[in-house]
Amino acid sequence: MTDPDLAVVRAENITxxxxxxxxxxxxxxxxxxxVERGTLLAVAGPSGCGKSTLLYLLGGVDRPTAGSVFLLGxxxxxxxxxxxxxxxxxxxxxxFQRFFLLPTLTAEENVAVPMMEAGVPPPERRRRARxxxxxxxxxxxxxHRPGQLSGGEMQRVAIARAVATQPALLLADEPTGxxxxxxxxxxxxxxxxxxxxxxxxxxxxxxxxxxxxxDRQVRMRDGMIV
Amino acid sequence: xxxxxPEAAGPTRAVAGSSVQPLAFLTVRTLVRTPARTALVILGLxxxxxxLLDMTMLAGGLRASLGGVLSRLGFAVRVVPRGTLxxxxxxxxxxxxxxxxxxxxxxxxxxxxPVIGTDVYVGxxxxxxxxFALGVPAGGSGVYTVLEGTDLSAGRADAGGTDGxxxxxxxxHMARLDGIGIGDRLIVSRSPGRTxxxxxxxxxxxxxxxxxxxFDLPTQRSLAVPSPVxxxxxxxxxxxxxxxxxxxxxxxxxxxxxxxxxxRDPRVDAFSIQQFLDRxxxxxxxxxxxxxxxxxxxxxxxxxLITSIVTLSVGExxxxxxxxRALGFTRGRIVGLVVAEGxxxxxxxxxxxxxxxxxxxxxxxxxxxxxxxxPEGLHFFTLTxxxxxxxxxxxxxxxxxxxxxxxAVAARLGIAATLRREIxx
Numbered sequence: 001m002t003d004p005d006l007a008v009v010r011a012e013n014i015t016x017x018x019x020x021x022x023x024x025x026x027x028x029x030x031x032x033x034x035v036e037r038g039t040l041l042a043v044a045g046p047s048g049c050g051k052s053t054l055l056y057l058l059g060g061v062d063r064p065t066a067g068s069v070f071l072l073g074x075x076x077x078x079x080x081x082x083x084x085x086x087x088x089x090x091x092x093x094x095x096f097q098r099f100f101l102l103p104t105l106t107a108e109e110n111v112a113v114p115m116m117e118a119g120v121p122p123p124e125r126r127r128r129a130r131x132x133x134x135x136x137x138x139x140x141x142x143x144h145r146p147g148q149l150s151g152g153e154m155q156r157v158a159i160a161r162a163v164a165t166q167p168a169l170l171l172a173d174e175p176t177g178x179x180x181x182x183x184x185x186x187x188x189x190x191x192x193x194x195x196x197x198x199x200x201x202x203x204x205x206x207x208x209x210x211x212x213x214x215d216r217q218v219r220m221r222d223g224m225i226v
Numbered sequence: 227x228x229x230x231x232p233e234a235a236g237p238t239r240a241v242a243g244s245s246v247q248p249l250a251f252l253t254v255r256t257l258v259r260t261p262a263r264t265a266l267v268i269l270g271l272x273x274x275x276x277x278l279l280d281m282t283m284l285a286g287g288l289r290a291s292l293g294g295v296l297s298r299l300g301f302a303v304r305v306v307p308r309g310t311l312x313x314x315x316x317x318x319x320x321x322x323x324x325x326x327x328x329x330x331x332x333x334x335x336x337x338x339x340p341v342i343g344t345d346v347y348v349g350x351x352x353x354x355x356x357x358f359a360l361g362v363p364a365g366g367s368g369v370y371t372v373l374e375g376t377d378l379s380a381g382r383a384d385a386g387g388t389d390g391x392x393x394x395x396x397x398x399h400m401a402r403l404d405g406i407g408i409g410d411r412l413i414v415s416r417s418p419g420r421t422x423x424x425x426x427x428x429x430x431x432x433x434x435x436x437x438x439x440x441f442d443l444p445t446q447r448s449l450a451v452p453s454p455v456x457x458x459x460x461x462x463x464x465x466x467x468x469x470x471x472x473x474x475x476x477x478x479x480x481x482x483x484x485x486x487x488x489x490r491d492p493r494v495d496a497f498s499i500q501q502f503l504d505r506x507x508x509x510x511x512x513x514x515x516x517x518x519x520x521x522x523x524x525x526x527x528x529x530x531l532i533t534s535i536v537t538l539s540v541g542e543x544x545x546x547x548x549x550x551r552a553l554g555f556t557r558g559r560i561v562g563l564v565v566a567e568g569x570x571x572x573x574x575x576x577x578x579x580x581x582x583x584x585x586x587x588x589x590x591x592x593x594x595x596x597x598x599x600x601p602e603g604l605h606f607f608t609l610t611x612x613x614x615x616x617x618x619x620x621x622x623x624x625x626x627x628x629x630x631x632x633x634a635v636a637a638r639l640g641i642a643a644t645l646r647r648e649i650x651x
Contacts, residue, residue: 052646061552062642082556089554097649100549104255114553116248161553174649 006036007070008168008200009058014067014077016053016223027053028064029223035169035202040195042214043204050223051204052173058202059092059171060084072168089118093162093170093199097177099154101146101161107133107153108142111161118165132160136190152183159190163199170194170201176210188213249559253566256539257574267535268575271621274528275572275579279617280587280607281521285514287608289507295603296499299440300368302480305329305470305487305496311506312469313343313441319494322467328490332483334476339368340467342456348449349413350404357400357447359414360439361456361467368471370395370450375408375435378452392455394431397439400447408433414451416459427459442602444595513606525624532568532628540564540632544639545648551641561633568629572621579621584609 016028027050035041035058043051056062057069060076063084069077076087088094101110111129120128133139136156146154155175162170172191176184188203188210195201195215203214211217218225257264305325307317319325322340329338342361347354362369364378378393391411400406415428431451439448457463474480480498487496497505540547547560555563587607594606 053642056642059552061645062640082558085551085554085556087554088552092554094549094552096549096645098545100545100648102252102255102546104259109255113248113252113550116251117553117555117559165554173645177649 006038007034008037008072009202010034010070011054011058011064012068012070014054014057014064014069016050016057016062017065026223028057030067031223031225032067033058033218033225035200037168037200038195038198039216040192040201040203040214042211042217043202043220044206044208044211044217045220047206049220051220053223054220055171055173055202055204059094059169060087061094089114090165091168093159093165093167095155095158095162095170095172095175097174099146099151099158101154101157103146106143106145107138107149107157107160110146110157111164114161114165128164128166129160132164133157135163136160150183151179152186155179155183155187156190159187159194163194168200170199172201172203174204174206176205176207181209184210249562249566252563253570256543256567257570260539263535264571264574267531267571268578270531271528271571271575272578272582274524274531275575275617275621276582276586277524278521278528278620279579279583279613280590281517281524282613282617282620283583283587283607283609285517285521286610286613288510288513288604288606289503290610291603291605291608292506293499293503294608296502298603300473301471302474302477303329303472303484303487303496303498304502305472305494306468308493308495310495316344318342318462318466318468319470319491321465322470323465325487325491325494326467326470329470329472329483329487332486334474334479335483336473336475337368338473339363339471340453340465341369341469341471342453342460342466343468344416344456344460346449346456346459347415347418348400348404348447349415350406354415354418355400355404355447356418357414357449359456359459360441360448360450361453362450364452368473369441370397370437370439372435372437373398374437375433377435378450391430391432392451393434395435395437395450396433397442397446397448398436399442399445400449401436403447406433408435412449414449414459416461427461429455429459431455443600444602521620525620528572528621529624529628532571532625533631535571536564536567536629537632537635539567540636544636544644547636548639548641548644548648551639552645557637561637564633564636565626565629568625568627568632569622570625572625576618576621579617580614583617 011031011033013030013032014028015026015030018025018027031054043054045051057064060071063077068075071087071091076084102113108129111132112125115125115128130139130142133142136159138153138156138160141149141153149157176187179187184207191201191203192213205211220226304312305319306312307319310317326338326340329335339362344359346357346359348357360369372395378395394412396406410433412431412433413428414431442448472483481501484496484498484501488494551560587609591605591607
């Protein structure tokens with residue numbers, strides 16, 4: 001059971017079909033799901049089952065072929081590109097398997113990139129970037145470039161970047177896919193802590209240990225929740 | 227559930243995408259990412275930019291320089307036989323003295339000087355030296371500055387063949403090259419040889435001064451004699467002249483005076499400096515076409531260079547660009563980011579382009595000015611503020627246009643598909 005007042009994102013009967021020369025590929029087949037504030041939801045399943053597609057649809061990175069997506073009570077699946085970008089900028093944090101940090105920027109500058117785009121004034125931007133780095137345990141690495149950081153540290157910088165804009169929803173797509181077991185566990189705990197701070201976190205993972213940290217788990221197969 | 231999208235909350239969320247600061251910041255950081263490649267591109271752009279500046283200097287420089295030379299001489303209006311340019315032939319203005327006198331009465335006119343120009347030969351022993359001769363009113367001609375000796379008014383104005391001879395002023399080049407000094411006697415004729423002199427008028431002249439002649443070519447021998455003397459040598463009677471030069475106290479009236487002159491005597495053309503430049507400009511079209519073609523090529527090369535390098539850079543950063551889009555950068559901002567890279571490369575190449583362009587232009591100008599028949603003070607490559615502004619604007623616009631293709635590539639990226647592809651690869 002879910003509480004509608006606490007729902008950060010809700011998908012109703014969403015499908016996603018990719019037209020291909022050999023015929024349409026149905027990545028998602030009628031999924032309904034709600035993620036509430038303060039919840040860590042793990043989405044597990046084999047490769048190609050539609051986990052990442054679901055994540056992108058929830059975050060407004062992509063649009064469903066059919067069905068509806070509501071973020072903070074507002075329907076987002078019919079919005080234009082610019083409006084969706086604005087929603088992602090202010091309300092959604094994204095973490096990827098690859099960290100996608102900009103190599104010529106320091107950790108603090110990487111964290112500040114979305115805030116720059118959001119028009120946060122420089123002093124406030126610096127303060128929030130430092131706070132976010134402190135939150136992920138990297139305050140002492142603020143002026144290091146990605147090349148000077150370990151994989152785990154880079155992923156923590158990416159998480160700091162995702163939460164620095166104070167989003168309501170954090171989406172993590174295989175965030176430990178390129179990390180060793182110990183570092184992966186640390187990242188899992190960090191995501192758990194963030195959800196306990198009130199963030200709605202959706203975690204896509206193959207890792208059962210990581211999934212076990214979640215408040216809720218859903219398993220997918222062939223584009224459906226099973 | 228409501229249909230409206232969630233609003234951005236709080237004052238720090240109200241100005242998304244409105245600032246150029248992230249673009250400038252990210253652009254600079256992107257360019258320093260591969261410093262050697264960026265430096266090579268900037269060097270290449272500096273060279274093409276230098277060529278562009280030179281072509282811009284050539285396109286307007288000759289005209290500007292000619293205008294400068296004409297203005298320095300101080301004559302606001304020039305009157306020539308209809309359909310000619312000054313000293314371009316033997317055609318003469320009929321009753322030039324009468325027309326000059328009429329012009330001198332017009333408001334704003336300080337003086338009108340009829341001048342005859344023709345080729346003569348100066349005899350020194352057995353040699354006959356080709357020389358350009360000016361026939362000017364005795365004293366105060368205004369077409370030369372006496373450097374040594376006296377002006378024509380000090381000698382006998384139009385007498386010839388008697389005791390002292392006709393007074394003549396020669397230019398410095400002739401004095402130096404032929405070893406002629408003040409007091410020397412010269413035989414001036416229209417005939418190139420001693421035999422033919424029997425059939426041509428000959429004047430015995432005495433050098434009274436050495437002067438700087440304003441209309442000289444660098445290697446030209448020139449002399450000035452009183453107008454009646456030159457008319458005698460030409461075998462012409464009357465009061466004709468090749469050119470009337472008009473000084474004005476109010477140069478702003480030059481255009482209207484030129485119109486008045488051509489209305490009074492339809493057999494002449496009268497030009498203000500601007501009108502003269504317009505007519506001469508038609509004869510400079512070769513330079514303009516030359517500069518247009520080479521300038522277009524340099525712009526095209528600069529554009530292709532920028533397009534290639536920015537497209538390559540975008541291709542290397544597809545994942546990052548998709549990530550920026552996923553984080554909330556709009557397509558427009560991504561377009562701006564990539565176009566800004568092209569513009570930044572152009573701007574970075576400007577100092578090199580200007581320095582190199584001026585140096586190359588100076589060298590080319592030196593080569594061209596060493597050619598025969600190029601008037602003193604005339605430059606082909608003239609650095610003007612307009613040339614710098616035009617080159618700067620062309621390079622920046624080229625950078626923006628060249629960035630358009632890679633920008634379109636970046637803007638068309640599907641976020642999810644690109645991220646998936648980057649992660650899988």
